Amino acid sequence: MSLYIGREASKLWKRVYAETITEINLLAENWKYLLAGLIFQYIHGLAARGVHYLHRPGPALQDVGFFLLPELGQDKAYVSETVFTFIFLSFVLWSFHPFVFKSKKIYTVLLWCRVLAFLVACQFLRIITFYSTQLPGPNYHCREGSNLATLPHPESVLEVLLINFPRGVLYGCGDLIFSSHMIFSLVFVRTYQKYGTWRFIRQCAWFIVVIQSLLIVASHKHYTVDVVVAWYTVNLVVFFIDRKLPELPDRTSGAAFLLPLSKDSRTKDENHKLLNGNTGDPLDRRVRTPLNGKILEDGNTVHVEGAMNGV
Template sequence: MVWFWCVKLWKRICAETTTEINLLADSWKYILSGLIFQYIHGLAARGVHYLHRPGPTLQDVGFFLLPEFGQDKSYISETLFTFVFLSFIVWTFHPFIFKSKKIYTVLIWCRVLAFLVASQFLRIITFYSTQLPGPNYHCREGSKLARLPHPESVFEVLLINFPRGMTHGCGDLIFSSHMIFTLVFVLTYQKYGTKRCIKQLGWLIAVVQSFLIIASRKHYTVDVTVAWYTVNLVVFFLDKKLPELPDRTGGASFLLPLSTRDKDSKTKEENHKLLNGNSVDPPDWRQRTQVNGKILDDANLVHADATAMNGA
């Protein structure tokens, strides 16, 4: 029984891998561009650290309302962010394991990277416009990390002192990068996820993450506030411009490579249609659970089925 399950799982992983490779062959430029911009964003954050000048912590309403964690408890917000980050990655790769396949991993990451790049581009412009004295402990007066010495070579800047340079930066405040990732992940699952309880939990975690960032004195309240409405607006407008993800309720076998050479061109054509947001599903597939480009959650799916039966 276990052997049969393992064989079935292995076949599913192989079929899904082939499907995703076909999609990656047509969209690798978008994935690569998004990953390169992640480095550019880190490079920009590293560069503004050279411009940072420590000073008195600015007056902040969040600092008055939320107690200060202190350096010994600053790991709490990073732990929660790491949980959100890893959980989202695992979810995007769940079609390789689970039978219920609602998304394509390559296409969902094309979309996520587009949201991240647009938000990070606005963030770079903002924190280079005005450098505020960092509220974090290593950015305050007297800390050795508050000011970076003049770089000895260009390689010192290009290497961005990873990963320490990413976690101990100063000056890249408005707006919070942690909230960019958190909100993009939550908004993506809100649209393409299927579990209502996880959607509600995601928004709760985003709110808690906001409070933890302020309580850890990693950002001012304005950094978190600006991130909330900026990221939501970026996702709202950019989502309308991007091609919608296709519905894969009926399966993904049409993306698998065919044995005969004369059918290869047909598969490639179908993949192009898929990337452009055009469904290539045959008309006799079973009833779809995707409505207006949004995956229905468990509760709404039951309601949709009942409505369809009443209207039949």
């Protein structure tokens, strides 16, 4: 039993090592795209911080979601954040599953390049939208009488650039249309819808996102319009950008083409082909049909010694 466990552990480490080498090679080729996507995440946070300085508290707007859904209250506002955290962490862990599991269809680096492209496009549209019109925030800390509803004038540029993470993100105001939580949730679920293998998980993921939408409105973190606009905007953006991006390579055909061949490995492969009587030249793959001790080659007859007729 211990020998079997030891063999399985050895296979696991070999799999992790091979996958790590492959992903490092992909990272070396695509690190610029990943870095650009991560930098824009900071720019998005900076923009959300900046609109908070422009926010002016006021009475909450009339909203059909507030009328139909029971209000969670300030003491239960954590429920929607808990659901979002579950969606976020689940997707991140799944994106790294090729390092461990045998059944894998994706490369982690290429997947995150794709995901960040979706996020950047949606967040760019979001920045334009919430800077166009500042609505009074419906959240509890954004209402009149709250000290967090309006930020005091910054004393230095550094105060703005640091964006007071994570408190500045959790207690922001003014960045409403459209919901950033819905951007991440929908991008993650649509990505798993395309590259995930478990149908049951895909169905559960869509159900959880619907629950997430209702919880966001019930906790008064966003107006209903913020969630509705996110639903069709994010889906449309992902649909059109996904058609423009190159498709991820199919892992069922093998991952060897991603690894650069060394000079020694090419030499060994060529020697192996020569020993087997194959030059390895794909242009030399002509049809040779033996017939009565002769070989037909390109329509010409060539006599071969030691043929089957005893000649």
